[in-house]
Amino acid sequence: MNPAWTELEESSTQTKSTSKNKLDRPDLVSRIFKMKIKSLIDDLTVRCVFGKVKAYLYSVEWQKRGLPHVHILLWMKNTVNTELVSKIISAEIPDKNKEPKLFKIVTKCLIHGPCKGFDESLVCCQTKSLGGKNCCGKGFPKPCRDNLLFGNNGYPLYRRRGIGEGGNSFEKKVKGNIVNVDNSWVMSYNPYLCLKYNAHINVECSNSIKAIAYVTKYVNKGCDRILYSKTKEDDEVINEVRNYQDARYVNANEATWKIFKFPIHKSFPTVTTLDLHLEGENEIFFKEDENAASLQRKTAKDTQLTAFFKLCKENEFAATLLYHEIPNHFLYDKANSKWLERKSRTAAALGRIRAVTNKTVELLYLRMLLTHIKGPSSYEDLRTVDGITHDTYREAVKAMGLLNDEETWLKIIMEIITHTNNRDQLRTTYASMLVFSDLEDQRNIWEETKDLFASDYLSLRGLTEYNDEIYRDALDDIQEKVYNCGGSNIEQYGLPPSRNGQKLTNIVRREKSYYKAKLAEEVKEKIMLMNEKQRC
Known part of the structure; x- marks a missing residue:
């Protein structure tokens, strides 16, 4: 949303609002922004300014005292390559003489800061995501380069030519000082959309699954909240429990948007x-009293x-x-x-x-x-x-042959054993296989590999031959890990029953892992190492 849109200015004049501030009409702000979104979606999906789109979703958000903005995610029908991205997305300052209108929009709406080294009081410099305080959380200034390169955490490095290499710059006043701003401070944009909508429209090419989470989090995170306190009167008793109240915060623009029942989230296809x-x-x-x-x-x-x-x-x-x-x-x-x-x-x-x-x-x-x-x-x-x-x-x-055969799973287990000697890790992996595999019966696999699953319990008990108790120890551990994976009783997967039919807590597991015979031998050995006073 750009508060300098001519539509907002004209609408405020026509309605003869008593307020001199055009942003005091949140109803006009909501209606105009809604029409802009519809026009933008038509440009992207019907007129296909980026190419054919096979799916999209968007979410509208409001900051606590800010105007609305929308996050839009597109799935393109055709494969995106370097040549296509270079045609669609630019991250450079336009030539002021050749494209004066675009130059004005980009320098006003699509320049980040400058922050690092110039104005480090900005919010982006207070984040610790990229190295701590006084480091821009958005990664600005970006490195200058002559061509586009894919592979930077799902986002490409766009062409940003330096001043001596064909890039443009302009002067901007930052905290009373004149700063020369080059392409390293420009947000990526599409020239056509900038010229048509005269707004901050940041365009990115993303091949990361994080983009979906970024857009949908605005639907799932819930409303904004505030903490407020009530000022006490002179004779009022302070209630420390109720001193601060947690409440929803809905600004006027968001309220009018919801009153008009405009969509906050939309996706295509259904x-x-x-x-x-x-x-x-x-x-x-059915209802309780239904006939x-x-x-x-x-x-x-x-x-x-x-x-x-x-x-x-x-x-x-x-x-x-x-x-x-x-x-x-x-x-x-x-x-x-x-x-x-x-x-x-x-x-x-x-x-x-x-x-x-x-x-x-x-x-x-x-x-x-x-x-x-x-x-x-x-x-x-x-x-x-x-x-x-x-x-x-x-x-x-x-x-139909849709289930994996027994030999495949035996081969997988043997490969795991060759790569690790940690039997607890082996049982964890096997529990995941039980829960998520499609093998019909695991009994034969267990019979062939049970010594491998229980070998650490054999040494823990100080024995040289396997017995049913050792196998039960391994089955108990596998049963617990199956529960942790979201599975049910291991008998369902064809294994022998464990001694515990219900999920164990870590405390119970620790207590059950003690072996009295071995502990008695350790105590006897330690006692022999004590002096006379310690034994008393």
């Missing part, structure tokens, strides 16, 4: 969450999954699609529990089958089958492989 449940185990929501007839109607209604089965029977095109591909071509009518063909092909949507944990084994393999079998007409159809109907979804997955 993501449709798809139902996933076993046969006859779908969720039904039996209403419950019967709700029970008889199709879910997204059962409606998908019916659609595959009736529609030849749907029978060629996977479950998660359906929302891109069909729209779910919740009132009638039916999938309807989309009238507009431009309204793309992504399907996402609900995530399930590995504790619900059959549901996990049902999800796997839905991501591999096109156009199933029933639950039984999903379990049918090569004309054979299997009793469980796991058997069907195994028949």
Whole structure:
């Protein structure tokens, strides 16, 4: 948001506001900024000023006393290369004689500081993220270079020519001193967007997953908060507990934006969450006093999954699609529990089958089958492989060859052993394999490798031969690590049962790790080393 926008000036004049400050009209600020966002998104996605966009998301934010600003993230359809980025993004001061308007906008809206060495009282110099106090947290000044280079923590190093190498500069007053500002202080921008919107529009090319977290954190972090205290009267008793109050802070611009019900976050394409449940185990929501007839109607209604089965029977095109591909071509009518063909092909949507944990084994393999079998007409159809109907979804997955074989996992375990002698680390890795692998039965693997998993317990007990107690020690530890990974009882994975069926605390584990026979021998040895007074 640029408070110097002509639209804001003209709107304030037309409304004949009594205030001389045009920013005293947060309703106008919100409406104008909303229209600017819509125009900018159209430029990026419809007019494709950067190229074809296949997805985008944005979040609007307000600082406590500031104007609104928006963070926009684009996924490009075509591969981004050095040549394309150089055409789209610039990080240099324009020529004042050739591009006077762009020069004015860039020097006013897209110059950082200067801070380091000139004005270190700025907020960016108070961060410790890049080396401590008096070091710019944004990494300015940037190094000057003649060409663009990728690979700097997900962000490229843009071309910033020095003053003697074709780069431009200008003079700026900083704390009463005239400073010569060069390209090392310029934020990356797109010339077309700067000229059209006359605002601070920082454009970056990012190939890091952190960009998504950066944009979405404004949705999840919650509202701004303040601490305030009430001034006590002369005869008032001070309540130290209630002295300070924690409250939400909503400024006028944010308040009007929410009153107008403008979107704070938006993404494209739409993501449709798809139902996933076993046969006859779908969720039904009802009120406490609901009658039996209403419950019967709700029970008889199709879910997204059962409606998908019916659609595959009736529609030849749907029978060629996977479950998660359906929302891109069909729209779910919740009132009638039916999938309807989309009238507009431009309204793309992504399907996402609900995530399930590995504790619900059959549901996990049902999800796997839905991501591999096109156009199933029933639950039984999903379990049918090569004309054979299997009793469980796991058997069907195994028949399709989607489960890893036993030799692969044995090879992995042996490779881990060759790289580490730490048996605790080995058991930790094995617990992760149990929880997240798709091997049908781990019993054979355990029988072949159990000596390797329990070798440290053998030496800890001071024994030379393995016995059931040593194996139980290893199983107890594996069971605890499986719990930590989010798994359930190890018997579910085909292993022998451990001695503890419930999760142990670290204190209990430490107490259970003591071996009285070995400790007694250590005590006897230590006593022999004591002098006569110590023994008393």
